[in-house]
Amino acid sequence: MVLVDDCGIGKTCSAKNIVKSLSNAFYIDCSQAKSKQQFVKLLAKTIGLDNKGKYIDVKSNLKYYLNQLDHPIIILDEAGDLEYTAFLELKEFWNATDGFCGWFMMGADGLKAKIEKGINSKKVGFAEIFSRFSDEYIRITPNGIADKKAFRQELLQQVANANSSGTIPIDTLVKKCLDKETTLRHLDTLLKISA
Template sequence: MVTAEFKKQVIAKLVEAESISGLSSKRYAVKIGINPSQWSRLKAGEIDGVLADSRFITLARLNNLHTGDQQEWKTVETSTYKYIRSLLQTCKEECISIMLADLADIGKTYAAKLYARETKNAVYIDCSQVKSKQLFVRELAKQFGSNHTSKYSEVYNDLVFYLNSLHNAIIIVDEAGDLRYDAFLELKALWNATEGNIGWFMLGADGLKATINRSIANKKVGYTEIFRRYGSKFRQITPQGREALDDFKREQVAQVIEANAPAGSDVQKLVKASGFSLTNAYNMIRVMNNRSRA
């Protein structure tokens, strides 16, 4: 059962997120997928009969909200976290474009998502969920609270107009290697239409680098231009060499485990058991924390 307390917690978290987003109340309502009048009623303290109970659960899930006695994950400023934050801030402040292609499971996505949640006029897009041109542009428009349900040309033009009106905004394009060809070309078009007014940060792993290099080698239209617009190079944080890479991963995993594992845990034992994988470390700690609360 969804309690009144749960609803209040969800609303409080969303109000806090709205204040950070830089969006108007109407645009923020569009972003989270509810009617602006409903959002106004919720913020005014009217919680019964405004939304279905199931909708509150969906809002909490889609917006990554921790409520009640759930243990929040403690963010650790690992080397990856600090490097990506610095690149994102540079992109945003200088309205430039940067591309980072590095190994999976080093905390890239976590750092990018958190930056977007904590930063005004910053939007994060997971391209693995919106691979086509239409899905990508409509989702981007929604995240900025813009018209995203009308005819495609109107959605695109409204989005471009709004983006060019913003000050120091950034769009984070994660899992970019999953985009279909038509979406890559539209990404180039959006860059052209907002040049100098928006910061862009493209993020991916080996697949992104391989796709771009292969497409440039095969002279596929658009890829050379995209690569140039993002600085003509792939940034990375991980060091070269197996030993140096293992040390890098081990240090990050140890930091995360030490900050989030239950008190009294054998950190080094957990680090070894994780195989220096942040994903494995997260799953182990989640299970341990659930057991400690049981």
């Protein structure tokens, strides 16, 4: 699947928490490993494999190991940051682990733009990768202006309620975020200042 949604709504935090709660679930921050070599080495290291040695051997070991694990899932955050050759590696890994490993890509508008540009320009691999990732973009944030505002207010309120330990009233913090049209990152800063 591919999740493409607004910045600052908690995609990364949610993914990290999901990974902690599942066995054989792994989180990869693709902004930290943009080239194909960096990506493969980070993936190997993340799932607990030796990432030293020949690149082809590391890839082979990764494919073998992923097929041996019980229902592994790989969450690729900031997937739009991957260079073209690293992006193509996703198709190879998906093919090698088809039916054994779940793959989940997520990012903001840049990921969607990268995939659509690749597909529209008929660049090798993009249509195939999009097909393997279910041929659709999943979005949590509603599109309508009123619905989006209500969603943001509820999201900010829930996060503030769960994380507030300071003296500033939660409604005040949420209102500041809504008035400035900021994200959960700004709310996090306000919560820290309040504490």
